[in-house]
Amino acid sequence: MKIKHIIPLVCLLSGTTACKKFLDTKPLDVLAPANYYTTEDHLRYGLAGVYDILGKAPLYAYTMTVKLATEADEGYYMRATQINGPQLYNFTSSDPEILNLWTTLYQGISRANALLENVNKPVMDETVRGHIKGEALFLRAYYYFLLVSNFGDVPLILNTVSSVLGNDVARSPAAEVYEQITKDMKEAEQLVQTASQAAIGGRISKSAVRGILARVYLYWAGYPLMNTAKYKDARDWAKKVIDDAESAHRLNPSFSQVFVNYAQDKYDMKESIWEVEFSAKGNTRELGQIGSWIGITSTNAAIGTAYGFIGVTDRLYRSYEPGDIRRDRAIANFSYTATGTKTFHAATVPGYNRTVGKWRREEELVNPKPNQSTPQNLALLRYSDVLLMFAEADNEVNGAPSQAAIDAVNMVRRRGWSTGIKTITVLSGGSGYTSAPTVTFNGGNGSGAAATATVAGGQVTAIVLNPDAVTGTAMGEGYTTAPTITITGGGGSGATAAATIYTTADADIPALDKAGFLKLIQAERSRELCFEGMRKYDLIRWNIFVPTLKEVASEFTADAPANLKYGALSFNNVQSRNELFPIPITELGLNKLLVQNPGW
Incomplete structure (x- = not known):
């Protein structure tokens, strides 16, 4: 890292308000740690600055989930006009997304280094000091983990940069980086x-x-x-x-409730152990694109406007077995109309034209809903x-x-897994039906199942579960035995049907x-x-990265609708060099000891 990437220390660590107070009396171009970290509050401000990196655009606000193809064989960038960028495995070492990721991670490391070097300065409770130190150690290690995962060997910098001279740093072997990551994390585990x-x-x-x-x-x-x-x-x-x-x-x-909680700022640390927090409250607004750039496309302000940049591969859609209700929460089985109503996809429609359904803007509680941005948290x-x-x-x-x-x-x-209705078999069609009769489910210790009958020639010919936005069909839940099906109305009589149920076993x-x-x-x-x-x-x-994505390319070419075959582009583009990002060309120019990754 070159010194030009290090912003003034106090601004970097203390947040806007503290920065303004400091700048009232100190020049902008001075690194002055001796004048900071003198109180417990200073350490807390500094730690907030280290955490702040997680919610930046190059990380989890959107880039890591939308622009860096981290979904691999699960999804594709759903824009026919986009032909280059990391999301399509068609880019160079000068790509701004790659540079922003690199510099933002090192910015987080720099903030952590400055805090760790000064953590012992204030007079304060030692247990609290340990918490702050542990969290800073862990975050520094986590940022290095993201670097080594994405770039391989990287410069290992564990002290603040204090001079413009002597800042060429060679890449440390990945194994050494992992050693430092685990060392820091183990120490952090004892403190937090x-x-x-x-x-x-x-x-x-x-x-x-x-x-x-x-x-x-x-x-x-x-x-x-x-x-x-x-x-x-x-x-x-x-x-x-x-x-x-x-x-x-x-x-x-409830698998679905996990993601409702992220939309509604509810914590469930039994399940969600660590998450990036976004908010739209008061003066602490920090919004991301979770549920918007990765979510269900919407132009309706009441639902919440959303781009829905990531489409779903049919491979992922087909990987779910019957009875696995995660599928229709993870992959939306509907789209929104302009008025905000849901149009359900037919079960036979391939997964290619579906979008990501885990994070849904309609579940947010903040009103009015920010345009294209959301307060939804993201699980790490x-x-x-x-x-x-x-x-x-x-x-x-x-x-x-x-x-x-x-x-x-x-x-x-x-x-x-479902504990709802698995199948409905019409045993007798009855006679005399002039309209669809009402279907009800009784007993079985469960609830929530809903179905519609089809009539032809005066008989009930089929009974089909109604569409449901969370579980795919309104199969209900909690059934321990098959419920009784009652068919009433419709002008006829005599129709009977029987159900079977799923069990968690x-x-x-x-x-x-x-x-x-x-x-x-x-x-x-x-x-x-x-x-x-x-x-x-x-x-x-x-x-199995490259061969898996090549298989998806073939599937797209063979199976995707004509208007979505462009989705094969990224999978056709992928090469072994894409197992790592290139070292940004800007960094190669600044740090003469850096060497480029193979293939770039």
Whole structure:
């Protein structure tokens, strides 16, 4: 990093108000740490500046979820006129999105370094000082984790830059960067609060540190470093989260509610362990594009206007099994009209013309809704991810899935499984029907099922569940036995029908060997965590990135509607060089010790 990338220290760390107060008496071009960090409040302001990086545009406001193709085989950039950019694997080392990512991450590291160098200055409660230090250490390590994941070997800078001279820094090998990341995170884990003490998902807790450590070790164990001994570390850190009796993490009973909570500023740290916080309240407005740039397209202000830049691949849509109600929450089974009503897609329509449904503007509580921007939070670590990481690492360590690993996967799948109506069979069509009769479901200990009958020739010929925006069809939930179907009205009589139901036991996985279990995990992570910014990196660490995306290109060419075949472009463009981003050309010019990544 060159000194020109370091903005004045106090402005960088203390926020706008504190900056104005300082600049009333100090010049703009002076780095003056001796005049700052003298109180506990200064440290808190400084820590807020380190956190602030997460919500910046080059990171999670939109770039990481929309512009960097992190959805990999799950989605595509749904704009026919766009032919270049990282989202299409067609760009150069001068691309501004890549430069912004690099410089913003190093800006966060610089802020953390300055805080850590001065954390012992104020007279204050030592426990609180430890919390601040731990959070800063973790965030510095996390920013390095994003750098090494995206760029490979990177300069490892652990002190503030104080001079314009001598700032050429060579790239440290990725293994050394991982060593520093895990060193910092382990120290942080001893200092930060527990999840129950932190109380809000936006703050680093022991559970967040442990879960991200599991992710770091999984990346280190996989391609390209292939340090397979690290699978044990990944398993052990995930297990610490699972075994934490005080924090008592668990899955939210409703997969859909997880994302409603992000829209409505509700915390559920049992499931959502760490998240990036956005807000539209008072003077603390910091908005992102979650639910807008990645979400369901809308031109209706009451629903909330949204671009919906990311379309869904049919591969992802087809990967969900019957009974898996996660599909129609993750992938919207409807589109909005200009008036805000829902037009449902036919079940036979391929996934290509659907958009991401996890984050929905209609669920936001803030009114009036900001145009194209949202206050919706974004998960960086959910408990379901921890369970799946544990299962994957445990399988690698043991050479076969243990019962604990199987149970972890089944827990995730069962949470996303229906307990509603599976099938409806017309037993007798009756006679004399002049209009569709009313269909009701009674008993079975469940509720919520709704269906419509079709009449032809005076008989009931079919009964079909009504469309539902969350679970696909209004199959209801909670049924332990098949309910009785009653058919009334319509001018006729004698029609009868019978139902079958789904059970959560249907979700349980079959017996598998090591390879089969890994293949299931690879699919299950996509079904559970799609569009949450991890798929590209998962495919890379499994060393199946390029061949997987080439398969999607072929599927697009063969199966996509004619007006959406342009979606194959990004998958056709991808090359092995896209496993890493290029070092920005600007940085190569500033730092003479940097060398470019292969293929760029």
